[in-house]
Amino acid sequence: GENVEQHPSTLSVQEGDSAVIKCTYSDSASNYFPWYKQELGKRPQLIIDIRSNVGEKKDQRIAVTLNKTAKHFSLHITETQPEDSAVYFCAYDSSYKLIFGSGTRLLVRP
Amino acid sequence: DGGITQSPKYLFRKEGQNVTLSCEQNLNHDAMYWYRQDPGQGLRLIYYSQIVNDFQKGDIAEGYSVSREKKESFPLTVTSAQKNPTAFYLCASSIEAGVTNEKLFFGSGTQLSVL
Numbered sequence: 001g002e003n004v005e006q007h008p009s010t011l012s013v014q015e016g017d018s019a020v021i022k023c024t025y026s027d028s029a030s031n032y033f034p035w036y037k038q039e040l041g042k043r044p045q046l047i048i049d050i051r052s053n054v055g056e057k058k059d060q061r062i063a064v065t066l067n068k069t070a071k072h073f074s075l076h077i078t079e080t081q082p083e084d085s086a087v088y089f090c091a092y093d094s095s096y097k098l099i100f101g102s103g104t105r106l107l108v109r110p
Numbered sequence: 111d112g113g114i115t116q117s118p119k120y121l122f123r124k125e126g127q128n129v130t131l132s133c134e135q136n137l138n139h140d141a142m143y144w145y146r147q148d149p150g151q152g153l154r155l156i157y158y159s160q161i162v163n164d165f166q167k168g169d170i171a172e173g174y175s176v177s178r179e180k181k182e183s184f185p186l187t188v189t190s191a192q193k194n195p196t197a198f199y200l201c202a203s204s205i206e207a208g209v210t211n212e213k214l215f216f217g218s219g220t221q222l223s224v225l
Contacts, residue, residue: 009150016189043200046213089153097158099154100145100153102151102152
C-alpha cells in the first residue's frame with residue numbers, strides 16, 4: 001500500500017553541523033517529492049521539492065537527493081541554525097494526493 | 111501567509127456530538143484537502159476534493175464527512191462515529207485538481223479536543 005518511512009523521528013545537532021533526514025517510499029510511479037517544515041504552533045510550509053527527472057536539487061543551505069531505483073530521498077541541511085529547529089515532513093505523490101511521512105523533530109542546539 | 115483560513119482555532123466536542131470545522135480559501139484553488147495530525151504520526155489524509163460538488167475519501171475517512179458546495183469552502187464534520195477525534199486538523203489547498211506535483215497551502219489548523 002501507500003507508505004513512506006521517515007527517519008530519524010528526532011534529531012539533535014549542534015549549531016553549524018549538518019542534518020540529514022531520510023525517507024523511503026513504496027509507490028514506484030511517484031514523480032514528486034516535497035519537504036515541508038512545521039515550526040511549533042504554525043502551519044506546514046513547503047521548503048523544497050524535487051521531481052523524478054532530477055537526482056538532486058539545492059536551495060542555499062538545503063538540498064534534496066532522490067534515488068528512484070532504491071525508492072528513497074533525503075533532506076540535507078548544512079550549517080544549521082537555531083531557526084532550523086522544527087518538525088520536517090517528507091511526502092510523495094500517489095493517486096492525486098500526497099502521502100506524508102511521520103515527521104522528524106529537529107533540534108539545533110546553540 | 112494568508113489565503114486559507116480555518117476556524118475555530120480550538121474546538122471542544124461533547125460525547126455524541128457532531129462538530130464542524132470551517133475551511134475557506136480565497137486563492138481560487140481547485141483542490142482542497144483535510145489532514146489529521148497526531149503526535150508522532152505525521153499528516154494523514156481524511157478527505158479531498160478536486161472540484162465543486164465532488165470529493166473522495168482519504169486514508170482515514172471513517173467518522174468524518176465533508177461537502178464542497180462552493181469552490182472556496184470545504185467544511186469538515188467530525189461525527190459522533192469518530193471515537194477518537196482529539197487531534198490537530200489541517201486544511202490545505204492546491205492550484206489545480208488532479209495534479210499532485212504542486213505546492214500545498216495549509217491553513218493554521220484547528221485543535222479539537224473531547225470534553
